Amino acid sequence: MSDTTHDGGVALGTPPSADEGLDAAQLAAKYGLTVSGARPGLFAYMRQLWGRRHFILAFSRAKLTAQYSQAKLGQLWQVVTPLLNACVYYLIFGLILGTREGIPHDVFVPFLVTGVFVFTFTQSSVMAGVRSISGNLGLVRALHFPRASLPISFSLQQLQQLLFSMIVLVAVAVIFGSYPSLSWLLVIPALLLQFVFNTGLALVMARLGSKTPDLAQLMPFIMRTWMYASGVMFSIPVMLKDKPAWIADVLQYNPAAIYMDLVRFAMIDGYGSENLPDHVWAAGLGWAVLLGVVGFVYFWKAEERYGRG
Amino acid sequence: MADDNAQGRIPTVIADDVHIVYRVNGAGGGRGSATAALSRMVRRGKGEPRGVRKVHAVRGVSFTAYRGEAIGLIGTNGSGKSTLLRAIAGLLPTESGHVYTDGQPSLLGVNAALMSDLTGERNVVLGGLAMGMTQAEIRSRYQEIVDFSGINEKGDFITLPMRTYSSGMAARLRFSIAAAKNHDVLMIDEALATGDRKFRIRSEERIRELRKEAGTVFLVSHNNKSIRDTCDRALWLEKGELLMDGPTEEVLKAYERETGK
Numbered sequence: 001m002s003d004t005t006h007d008g009g010v011a012l013g014t015p016p017s018a019d020e021g022l023d024a025a026q027l028a029a030k031y032g033l034t035v036s037g038a039r040p041g042l043f044a045y046m047r048q049l050w051g052r053r054h055f056i057l058a059f060s061r062a063k064l065t066a067q068y069s070q071a072k073l074g075q076l077w078q079v080v081t082p083l084l085n086a087c088v089y090y091l092i093f094g095l096i097l098g099t100r101e102g103i104p105h106d107v108f109v110p111f112l113v114t115g116v117f118v119f120t121f122t123q124s125s126v127m128a129g130v131r132s133i134s135g136n137l138g139l140v141r142a143l144h145f146p147r148a149s150l151p152i153s154f155s156l157q158q159l160q161q162l163l164f165s166m167i168v169l170v171a172v173a174v175i176f177g178s179y180p181s182l183s184w185l186l187v188i189p190a191l192l193l194q195f196v197f198n199t200g201l202a203l204v205m206a207r208l209g210s211k212t213p214d215l216a217q218l219m220p221f222i223m224r225t226w227m228y229a230s231g232v233m234f235s236i237p238v239m240l241k242d243k244p245a246w247i248a249d250v251l252q253y254n255p256a257a258i259y260m261d262l263v264r265f266a267m268i269d270g271y272g273s274e275n276l277p278d279h280v281w282a283a284g285l286g287w288a289v290l291l292g293v294v295g296f297v298y299f300w301k302a303e304e305r306y307g308r309g
Numbered sequence: 310m311a312d313d314n315a316q317g318r319i320p321t322v323i324a325d326d327v328h329i330v331y332r333v334n335g336a337g338g339g340r341g342s343a344t345a346a347l348s349r350m351v352r353r354g355k356g357e358p359r360g361v362r363k364v365h366a367v368r369g370v371s372f373t374a375y376r377g378e379a380i381g382l383i384g385t386n387g388s389g390k391s392t393l394l395r396a397i398a399g400l401l402p403t404e405s406g407h408v409y410t411d412g413q414p415s416l417l418g419v420n421a422a423l424m425s426d427l428t429g430e431r432n433v434v435l436g437g438l439a440m441g442m443t444q445a446e447i448r449s450r451y452q453e454i455v456d457f458s459g460i461n462e463k464g465d466f467i468t469l470p471m472r473t474y475s476s477g478m479a480a481r482l483r484f485s486i487a488a489a490k491n492h493d494v495l496m497i498d499e500a501l502a503t504g505d506r507k508f509r510i511r512s513e514e515r516i517r518e519l520r521k522e523a524g525t526v527f528l529v530s531h532n533n534k535s536i537r538d539t540c541d542r543a544l545w546l547e548k549g550e551l552l553m554d555g556p557t558e559e560v561l562k563a564y565e566r567e568t569g570k
Contacts, residue, residue, distance in 0.1 A: 024325030027373070028409035031320050036408040037399025055438035059422075062435050066426035069470065138421035141400050143439050144413060213334070305402055 039304040042297070048146045056149050060156035082165035086113040093233040102238035106176045107270035113172045114267065115232035117165040118260045121158055122198050123223045128154035129202025130209035130216045133306050140307040147306045148299050151206040155199040162191070178269040186266035194259040196288040200295030207299050210306055230256040235275065252277045255287040321494055321525045322374040322397055322414065326406035329367040329396050366392040368549040379526040381540035381557060383564055389549040390529045394496045397527070411524065414494035417487050425472040429460055429482055432471055436486040450489050458485035459508065481508050488515050495523040533561055
């Protein structure tokens with residue numbers, strides 16, 4: 001019972017064939033077998049990913065629906081959650097702490113609400129990205145699909161979540177005197193750029209998080225620091241006017257602040273171009289392209305290693 | 310089928326000295342307290358971090374599978390059967406050694422892609438997409454999947470969330486979705502043991518069909534009868550090592566002698 005370990009052919013009692021004497025690699029080459037689970041080339045990978053677009057979309061929508069399916073109010077929470085969020089921030093920062101220095105009241109409320117929603121979009125994409133591989137190991141170990149499907153799908157889920165938040169945002173803008181106009185269309189390119197940026201960042205975090213699940217514990221603190229530094233509830237140039245100018249510049253050109261400013265500029269009448277840093281669209285595009293490309297390549301480089309226990 | 314092998318003998322899966330190691334975080338030395346974790350980090354030496362425990366699940370397995378074969382994997386619990394299947398499917402990276410395959414082997418199983426909060430209906434679509442079926446394929450097979458599962462025999466259950474299903478119903482739907490796709494190299498992990506008697510007969514039939522369409526079939530099961538019925542060759546794994554490889558009857562006899570004691 002022990003001498004049959006190495007060659008199934010001999011054990012089956014079949015006559016020796018021409019393949020006898022070839023080692024495994026040679027035999028594999030002869031019959032065109034390939035290494036199981038090898039990483040495809042970058043462009044082949046993109047094609048595979050495109051082939052899975054329906055899965056990516058269906059998975060993101062399924063996650064979104066599953067989120068509130070046990071609640072009595074059901075999908076209504078998609079809108080109520082961001083609304084409550086905005087109320088809390090307004091209560092603390094607008095009424096109690098009074099961070100609206102230099103911003104008129106009818107601008108400050110939509111300013112704050114936009115900031116909270118746009119930043120939440122990035123924040124939740126990053127948080128979902130960190131867990132997208134490590135939290136779905138069962139899926140990764142059971143089925144074949146380009147692993148980038150997961151972080152992309154989670155970013156897409158957050159984009160859909162943001163669209164629900166936009167309902168609240170439109171209502172807030174109108175209540176405080178900014179009415180729909182052509183400039184509102186600028187929201188679309190701004191959010192698309194932010195989506196690409198978020199996805200790139202989620203891809204980076206997904207690879208890091210698959211190796212070090214501890215990141216999921218650390219990220220809330222990093223994200224909160226980032227939020228307070230990005231001027232979600234205050235105007236960066238006004239708050240930092242006594243400090244050296246480079247600090248305000250660094251904060252204003254950080255991607256979260258850029259995308260927030262772009263959406264505010266598009267939607268709020270009283271928030272003109274004088275509040276924006278120079279070349280703001282170029283900066284938004286630059287961040288999106290940089291993170292999109294770097295994130296995708298960085299994630300793809302470890303494709304065959306996701307799922308190792 | 311054995312005659313085909315003797316003449317054609319086209320290999321479909323070659324495993325060459327495969328080793329698989331799991332790394333488990335936070336199991337180091339069985340000390341789970343925060344201070345222990347901290348001191349491990351501080352005193353961390355060269356090489357492997359001390360907080361990580363390694364489990365060597367498969368140790369140097371080599372074999373060659375040929376087209377038209379149905380291979381049963383047997384062994385006691387925790388002997389590395391499922392792990393080996395995942396490595397063949399390319400889902401678990403090997404620590405050393407190689408697995409060469411013809412095309413893309415797939416594991417019969419879709420459980421992980423399904424969400425219990427969604428309706429059975431949406432899960433059929435989601436599971437199909439996760440396995441790589443196109444939308445058109447899913448649309449054309451949807452009714453077939455639902456009928457096969459028998460979910461709707463006792464009322465309109467397919468439009469209810471899966472969490473409301475009994476465990477047997479859920480298992481039947483999962484199997485029906487998983488078995489809806491045809492594969493080159495197919496691996497089945499204990500899938501035969503789901504559902505009631507009526508469903509088991511139906512699913513064994515479906516597996517035979519899948520086997521006809523697939524090039525090579527691997528079957529993991531603790532039911533020696535189903536291995537005897539479906540497989541012509543068996544691999545016996547114990548503690549991650551390949552103990553025996555040969556015709557089903559021979560291997561099963563040795564296995565039964567060993568475990569019967």
